[in-house]
Structure formats: structure tokens, C-alpha cells
Amino acid sequence: MATDDQEIVSRFLRGEADAVGTVDGWISRAAWPYQRRLANRWDDVLQDIRLEITRLLGQGKFRGESSLRTYLWRVTNHSCLDQIRADSKRQWTDLEEIEKGTAGPPPHPTAAIHEDRDLLWRVLERSSQDCRELWRMILAGHSYRDMSLRLGVAEGTLRVRALRCREKALAARAELLATPATNRRNAEAPATPNQVEEANG
Amino acid sequence: MISNCDDVRGMFPWLLNGTLSDDERREVLQHLATCATCRHDLADTRLAAEIFDQHPPAEAILALAWDETPPGVDPALLEEHLASCPRCAAELELARMSRRLEEDDRIVPLTRRTAPAAPATGWRGWKSAALAAGLAGVVASAGWFQTAGRVGTLEKQLAEKPAVAAPAPAPPAAGSHNEQLAAELQEKMKKIDQKEKELSAQLDQLAEARPAAPTPQMISRTLNLMPSGDVARGGESAETPEIPARSSAVLLLQANPPDTNLDRAVEIVNASGKVAWSATGLPFDAENHIYALALPAGLSAGTYTIRIYRIAADGRREPVESYAIRVK
Numbered sequence: 001m002a003t004d005d006q007e008i009v010s011r012f013l014r015g016e017a018d019a020v021g022t023v024d025g026w027i028s029r030a031a032w033p034y035q036r037r038l039a040n041r042w043d044d045v046l047q048d049i050r051l052e053i054t055r056l057l058g059q060g061k062f063r064g065e066s067s068l069r070t071y072l073w074r075v076t077n078h079s080c081l082d083q084i085r086a087d088s089k090r091q092w093t094d095l096e097e098i099e100k101g102t103a104g105p106p107p108h109p110t111a112a113i114h115e116d117r118d119l120l121w122r123v124l125e126r127s128s129q130d131c132r133e134l135w136r137m138i139l140a141g142h143s144y145r146d147m148s149l150r151l152g153v154a155e156g157t158l159r160v161r162a163l164r165c166r167e168k169a170l171a172a173r174a175e176l177l178a179t180p181a182t183n184r185r186n187a188e189a190p191a192t193p194n195q196v197e198e199a200n201g
Numbered sequence: 202m203i204s205n206c207d208d209v210r211g212m213f214p215w216l217l218n219g220t221l222s223d224d225e226r227r228e229v230l231q232h233l234a235t236c237a238t239c240r241h242d243l244a245d246t247r248l249a250a251e252i253f254d255q256h257p258p259a260e261a262i263l264a265l266a267w268d269e270t271p272p273g274v275d276p277a278l279l280e281e282h283l284a285s286c287p288r289c290a291a292e293l294e295l296a297r298m299s300r301r302l303e304e305d306d307r308i309v310p311l312t313r314r315t316a317p318a319a320p321a322t323g324w325r326g327w328k329s330a331a332l333a334a335g336l337a338g339v340v341a342s343a344g345w346f347q348t349a350g351r352v353g354t355l356e357k358q359l360a361e362k363p364a365v366a367a368p369a370p371a372p373p374a375a376g377s378h379n380e381q382l383a384a385e386l387q388e389k390m391k392k393i394d395q396k397e398k399e400l401s402a403q404l405d406q407l408a409e410a411r412p413a414a415p416t417p418q419m420i421s422r423t424l425n426l427m428p429s430g431d432v433a434r435g436g437e438s439a440e441t442p443e444i445p446a447r448s449s450a451v452l453l454l455q456a457n458p459p460d461t462n463l464d465r466a467v468e469i470v471n472a473s474g475k476v477a478w479s480a481t482g483l484p485f486d487a488e489n490h491i492y493a494l495a496l497p498a499g500l501s502a503g504t505y506t507i508r509i510y511r512i513a514a515d516g517r518r519e520p521v522e523s524y525a526i527r528v529k
Contacts, residue, residue: 032310033298073303074263077296081259084295088288117258124255125275135214135253136285143220144212159211166214166249173252 005068034080131165266296
């Protein structure tokens with residue numbers, strides 16, 4: 001790690017004003033492009049990033065593989081992207097509403113759906129392009145009549161295709177779930193700056 | 202009509218995306234109320250929807266933004282996804298913008314106003330804007346003069362240093378920065394010059410490709426003609442109005458007060474008595490007793506008689522007025 005970076009980290013953790021100002025300036029600059037998207041809670045976002053960076057630096061996660069500036073830039077970008085994605089999470093028709101009045105608990109606990117994003121992405125990678133296109137239209141909010149017209153297939157055929165794609169995706173998920181997680185994830189490609197450091201640590 | 206479990210299951214994706222009709226939705230919900238198997242199936246469908254609603258991991262987006270190979274992600278799938286997912290494409294662009302801010306400190310991001318400005322009204326808002334713009338101009342000019350002055354001072358200081366002094370001191374940071382900026386500016390100007398040349402060449406090519414513009418020869422004129430007798434070959438008088446061939450002219454033919462409102466027809470007859478052009482429904486200005494006639498194109502040089510006819514109820518043509526013209 002460069003001496004200057006180490007010094008900035010030390011002074012930042014001691015709360016020295018100039019180091020804090022330097023890091024804060026980098027955070028603001030790195031996060032600036034996201035400001036418009038996160039405007040309604042911008043101050044909170046910046047504060048979350050500051051806390052995350054304080055935590056990472058305090059735990060010695062920054063080991064100097066890159067410059068401190070670049071490291072903080074990536075952490076800030078990662079945090080902002082996470083915030084944007086949390087905002088744009090799709091709101092599905094609520095199962096609880098549908099299941100209202102039915103006997104017994106729902107077959108899948110809702111929490112199970114929000115499982116490892118990495119796993120779900122791997123499942124998506126295994127799906128055929130046709131299936132991805134078909135479901136992308138569903139996710140975009142097209143009715144089956146609209147899709148039938150656009151794709152030039154009968155409505156019944158369309159429903160069967162959607163179900164088959166669903167079955168294949170669920171089968172792929174079950175297969176991946178049976179595989180140990182360490183084999184699923186590319187060990188050379190940890191996900192976040194935190195994970196980079198944790199993997200090295 | 203939804204009649205069995207298979208029908209219901211087929212509807213699940215569209216039940217989740219909220220596009221079923223009210224009747225369909227009601228039927229599906231009624232079925233779900235009594236069928237545990239289908240409820241389980243619905244949860245599976247929702248899980249599948251989550252799978253197909255996945256986006257590349259944020260670190261893959263960041264890796265792309267930093268021109269790195271996305272870790273552990275199929276590049277083809279990522280490319281396909283970015284091409285069809287505006288959300289991820291926008292994320293990538295934001296990350297790239299952030300990277301540019303990291304790499305180039307000369308880019309100054311504008312701080313966004315956190316509180317909405319009080320609405321300005323009427324000319325006061327305009328005046329404030331003008332004052333602000335003027336003030337900004339003064340500040341910018343002052344900054345420019347100060348910078349220029351500093352550059353001049355630094356250059357002077359450099360020039361005053363002895364040329365043989367060894368080792369040569371490093372140039373001041375501001376000077377080197379300005380030199381760098383100047384070099385970049387020069388490079389940009391060269392590029393602009395090159396683009397201008399390319400554009401000029403393209404315009405020339407375009408001009409060559411276009412057909413030559415016709416020589417300006419359109420002369421639009423209005424002639425006021427009084428009734429005259431028919432003209433015959435060699436019999437035209439010196440007062441006969443002349444009209445250049447291929448010119449545009451509107452002839453105002455003075456007429457006697459009409460005795461009826463019958464339609465008028467017009468013929469243009471050459472000196473040999475041959476009809477060169479004819480038409481019916483000649484417009485007549487009843488207030489000023491004028492026929493307005495646009496001279497038809499294609500009349501060759503020569504003298505012509507414009508004959509006006511009154512069209513009787515039985516279709517017969519009765520001559521009313523005639524006018525002489527000469528096309529040069």
C-alpha cells in the first residue's frame with residue numbers, strides 16, 4: 001500500500017479534518033452521477049457510504065491492491081448501484097393478497113424467493129434465449145393477448161411455453177442448489193470490494 | 202373460460218404481472234381458493250419470475266465501466282442483457298460517468314440545488330437572470346484575467362531565471378498544467394479544422410451531385426388588357442401587349458358588365474386561328490368586371506387572341522370579348 005494512502009487512512013480513522021475532507025470529497029465526486037436518481041434521500045445515501053467506508057477502512061479491508069482513491073470510488077459506485085436497484089425492485093402482485101382466504105400457509109415462504117442473487121443469475125445464464133425473451137415480455141407487463149399477437153403464436157401455445165420455461169428454470173435452480181456454493185461462484189471473481197478484501201484476508 | 206388446473210396454471214405469469222382481465226383474475230382466484238396444488242404452483246411461478254427478472258451483478262457493471270472483464274459472468278449473456286435492459290444500460294453509463302470523474306479532475310460536477318428555488322415571476326425573473334448572467338460573465342472574465350496574469354507572471358519568472366543554472370528547476374505546476382491544457386486545446390482545434398475540411402469536402406461533393414440550378418428567369422408579371430379584336434398573322438398592332446416566352450404572367454382582362462351569370466370559357470388562339478389552349482370556368486371578378494387568367498405555359502412566340510365565350514344553357518358558346526397578346 002502506498003504510504004500516502006496508508007497515512008490518509010490512519011488520519012481518516014483518527015478523524016483528522018483534512019483526511020476526512022479528502023475522503024468525503026472523493027465520495028461526493030464518485031457518487032455525483034447517481035445524485036439525480038437518488039435525490040429524494042441523497043444525504044442518507046452519502047451517509048451510508050461514509051459509514052460503509054469507515055467500516056471497511058476500520059477493519060483493514062483496504063490492502064492497497066489499488067490506490068485508495070480508486071478503491072473508495074468502486075465502493076461508492078457499488079453502494080449507489082445497490083441503492084438504485086433496491087429502489088427499482090419490481091413490485092409483484094402480492095401473493096398474500098391472492099392467498100387471502102385460503103387455508104394453510106403459503107407453500108413457499110416469501111423469504112425463500114429473495115435468495116442469493118448470484119444463484120438466480122446463474123440460473124438465468126442457463127436459460128435459453130427464447131425463454132429469457134418470453135419472460136422479459138411478461139416482466140415488461142405485456143398481456144398474453146398482446147404477446148400472442150406480437151409473437152404470432154396462439155395464446156394457448158404461449159402459456160405452455162411460459163410454463164415450460166418456468167419448469168426449466170426451476171430445474172436449473174434445483175441443480176445449482178445441489179452444488180456447493182463454492183463451486184458455483186467463480187473464486188477468482190469475488191463480488192464486491194469487501195469480498196475482495198475478505199477473500200484475501 | 203378457465204375450467205381446470207392446467208388452464209389456471211397457464212394464467213399465472215399474467216396473474217403476477219397484473220394483465221389478466223377482471224373476469225379471468227376472479228376465476229383464477231376462485232380456483233386458487235380451493236386448490237392447494239395450484240397455490241404451490243403459483244409460488245413456483247413467482248420464483249421463476251424472480252429468476253427471469255435478474256440483472257447482472259453490480260460488480261459486473263462496474264467492471265465493464267472500468268474496462269475490465271466482468272468477473273464470472275458470461276460476456277455474451279451480459280451483452281445481450283445490456284442491449285435489452287435500459288435499466289442496466291443506464292447503470293453502466295452512470296458508472297462510466299463516475300469513472301471519468303475519477304480520472305479527470307478538470308471535470309467539475311455541478312452541485313444540485315437541494316431546495317427548489319422560489320418561483321420568479323414576470324420580468325423580475327428575467328431581470329434577475331440577466332443580472333446573474335452578467336455577474337457570471339464578470340466573474341468569469343476576472344478569473345480569466347487573473348489566470349492569464351498568473352501565467353504571465355510565471356512565464357516572466359521563468360524567463361528571468363538564468364539559462365545556465367543547473368540543474369534546471371521543475372516548471373511550476375500551474376505552468377505545466379496550463380501547457381497541458383494548451384496542448385490539448387491545440388489538438389482539439391486541429392481536430393475541428395480537420396472536421397471542417399471534411400465537412401467542406403462533403404458539401405462540395407453534394408453540390409456537384411445536385412443538378413445545376415436553372416438560370417433565374419422567372420419573371421412574374423401582371424398585365425391589364427383591354428378588349429380588342431382578333432389578331433391575324435401580320436396584323437398585330439404596336440400596342441399589343443408583349444409577354445416574354447416561358448414567363449409567368451397573370452392577365453387581368455377588362456370585361457364589359459355581364460348581362461348574365463352564365464359560365465365563361467376561354468380560348469387562346471394563335472394567328473393561324475388554331476386553338477393553342479382552352480378552358481372553362483373562367484373566374485370573373487363581378488365587382489371590378491375583370492377576368493383573371495394565368496397565362497398557360499408552353500405558348501411559343503407569336504401573337505395570340507384570347508377569346509372569352511359565354512356558355513349558354515344549351516351548351517352553345519357565344520363570343521363575348523377578345524384580347525390580343527404577343528409572346529416574345
